[in-house]
Amino acid sequence: MTERAHHDLSAQGRTIGWAVVGLGKFTTERLLPAFAHCHHSRLAALVSGSTEKLGRLGEQHGVPAEHRYDYSAFERLRDDRSVDAVYIVLPNALHAEYTIRAARAGKHVLCEKPMATSSADALAMINICRASQRLLMIAYRARFEPHNRAAIAAVRAGEVGALRGVVADHARPLDPADPADGWRTRHALAGGGSLVDIGIYGLNAARYLTGEEPLEVSGMVTSPAGDERFTEVEETASFLLRFPSGAVATGTSSYGAERIKRVHAYGSQGRLELDPATEYEGNRLRIGSGPDMAPRDVPPGDQFALQIDHLSRCILDGTAPLTPGEEGLRDMYLIEAIYQSARTGERVQLDPHTGAPLPPPTRSSMMPGKATSDHDDFKPVHARFPD
Secondary structure, three states: OOHHHHHHHHHHOOOEEEEEEOOOHHHHHHHHHHHHHOOOEEEEEEEOOOHHHHHHHHHHOOOOHHHEEOHHHHHHHHHOOOOOEEEEOOOHHHHHHHHHHHHHOOOEEEEOOOOOOOHHHHHHHHHHHHHOOOOEEEOOHHHOOHHHHHHHHHHHOOOOOOEEEEEEEEEOOOOOOOHHHHHHHOHHHHOOOHHHHHHHHHHHHHHHHHOOOOOEEEEEEEOOOOOHHHOOOOOEEEEEEEOOOOOEEEEEEEOOOOOEEEEEEEEOOOEEEEOOOOOOOOOOEEEEEOOEEEEOOOOOOOHHHHHHHHHHHHHHHOOOOOOEHHHHHHHHHHHHHHHHHHHHOOOEEEOOOOOOEOOOOOOHHHOOOOOOOOHHHOOOOOOOOOO
């Protein structure tokens, strides 16, 4: 963002106006209500393919009719001066397309995770936002959730000693009859199964708790025979990460097990348990050693409002967000490496500087295709999906 653009915003002392793109269950139940708890953000516009939702939710949340947009009219946001930023809450395969369209319309972007369905698309998103001088942030809500923030602070303060391991497990039953889940069975829209949807929480937790980037990864994916839910995407995935300090992280994600969202970390002098770790509310943190695990009293906070307000403050102050596009790209590289390892049965080495999978040293035929950074090569996905 240019210095003048930052001055124009901060000089007016105003809040940041947001357009929310995609009015599914997550948006209507969690994101739209969160604006009532924001201090620097206001809901200014809605974008959806459903005329009924636009009318009903527009009335409910005080969004005037002239600020309700169909997807085909998305580019009209360019002329809507009430909108400074957009929050993209669409199926994964559409993240890149709408991020790029938003940046070209002159809007800052908060995009749901996973950032994209390929590292090439993630790079295109980063490059176009940078060229448009607009901020790009990926919605890693756990980074703003109070218990996870307290866990990070405890590790950094040495409360568990030298961190040696992280274990993360996320699971829930997948229900294709639920519109929020139906598209997740389709690889063209989801880009993968449980790994990209809920396993990404464990991947990101391993990175933010260790404060390091992994050097090596191995992975495995499985699906039950005959289950039509998993003809295109995997049911269960597991991964093992090795970090420069010698710490390791293991994680499992599954669409076929009962609901669980937990992250444990252990060190030379103690351990911590986040269980649950990534619920929308009701998370718990315990820290201690041996049988003496004491609950940590953590002040409450609306993780969704905190996340939205964070990008608003970055826009107003001209600062970089905590979870920029590069953060999402790192996880995209890890996801691709896990799938590569699952296909080949071999560990995958990662570039220590970029996080990208390195080609196997003796099997050049396995070299991943060149990940382009030329945004003109981006190919949008045109698909119908429930909104």
